Amino acid sequence: MIRVTPAGLYCERGGFHIDPVAPVARAIITHPHGDHAVRGSARYLSTPSCAGILQQRMGAMARVDTLQYGESLTINGVRVSFWPAGHVLGSAQVRVEDRGETWCVSGDYQTTPNATCEPFEPVRCDTFITESTFGRPIFRWPPLDEVMNGVHEWWKANQSAGKASFVYVYSYGKAQRLLSLLDPAIGPIFAHEEIRAINEHYRRAGIALPQDLPAETALTPDLWSRALVVLPPSVRWKPAFPFHGHFEAAFASGWMLLPSEHKRRRMSTGFVLSDHADCEGLLEAVRGTEAERILVMHGYAREFASQLSGLGCNATAIQIPGSPTPPAIPDDKPIAETASCRPSGR
Ligand SMILES: [Zn+2]
Ligand SMILES: [Zn+2]
Missing domain, CATH: 3.60.15.10 (Ribonuclease Z/Hydroxyacylglutathione hydrolase-like)
Structure with a gap:
């Protein structure tokens, strides 16, 4: 057929x-x-x-x-x-x-x-x-709450070290899932415009997402060290906003189960999150x-x-x-x- x-x-x-x-x-x-x-x-x-x-x-x-x-x-x-x-x-x-x-x-x-x-x-x-x-x-995916615990602990540790937290994630689907699971009480959440555009489609469909600030314009020096920024992998080597200090970067993907993929993507931190x-x-x-x-x-x-x-x-x-x-x-x-x-x- x-x-x-x-x-x-x-x-x-x-x-x-x-x-x-x-x-x-x-x-x-x-x-x-x-x-x-x-x-x-x-x-x-x-x-x-x-x-x-x-x-x-x-x-x-x-x-x-x-x-x-x-x-x-x-x-x-x-x-x-x-x-x-x-x-x-x-x-x-x-x-x-x-x-x-x-x-x-x-x-x-x-x-x-x-x-x-x-x-x-x-x-x-x-x-x-x-x-x-x-x-x-x-x-074999680890339990979701374990993965999100890891993300939140990493974010808090970066805050204590005075660094912003960058999470690279595919912009359609995975980014929204990650956003929906983040705890906004920890600090301000920013997203790249490509991700924010897709977030709007999700919100129109009735999907609840936390407030996401535009990384390009709202990521100011005073918010830098508390921020978590969600970015598509495509902007990794051409950041779309002014830098105000140090940061840590992580990649969220099912591929992060493979040590060879950490190496290939030159990422020290990976979160096993897949759709x-x-x-x-x-x-x-x-x-x-x-x-x-x-x-x-x-x-x-x-x-x-x-x-x-x-x-x-x-x-x-x-x-x-x-x-x-x-x-x-x-x-x-x-x-x-x-x-x-x-x-x-x-
Ligand atoms: Zn596919
Ligand atoms: Zn797909």
């Missing part, structure tokens, strides 16, 4: 692509992160809460239609619907039904609670196409679909598919054009020996 083409996942009978990597006639978008939405398609379809950001990113002239979660649209006889993916505000899994057969394309997803987006819902289907960004057993499922979350999602067949894309596709095969699933890795190769994990245990990822009773 859905196959990989040079432009990405394609449903031939429906005549549409899902998250195409090149311009197409009809693009169904799980969420407008850069690796899921590219400019130049004739038509786009997304959830209403993604549509504002999608429109901004695809350009004012792009035609963006919307479909609510749970409602269905029939395209050339094929029924399409969106289901919450728990990744960023408005992110969706795409359910595709044709002649009694159901497929689901996950997009990016997270199964654990995130106050800044709609909770993940498992979709029953015959074939599930899952992402596997963190599909190695080493990726993707960890390895167990991926397994839990796969089980929830009760699918007969699993196709695995993005990230550790080959390794995660072989892990699923080892558990008795009919799983195959697929290669989406342009999908980057994830970092090698030389010291990870062989998948078969890692008991933590085995489901209980299947």
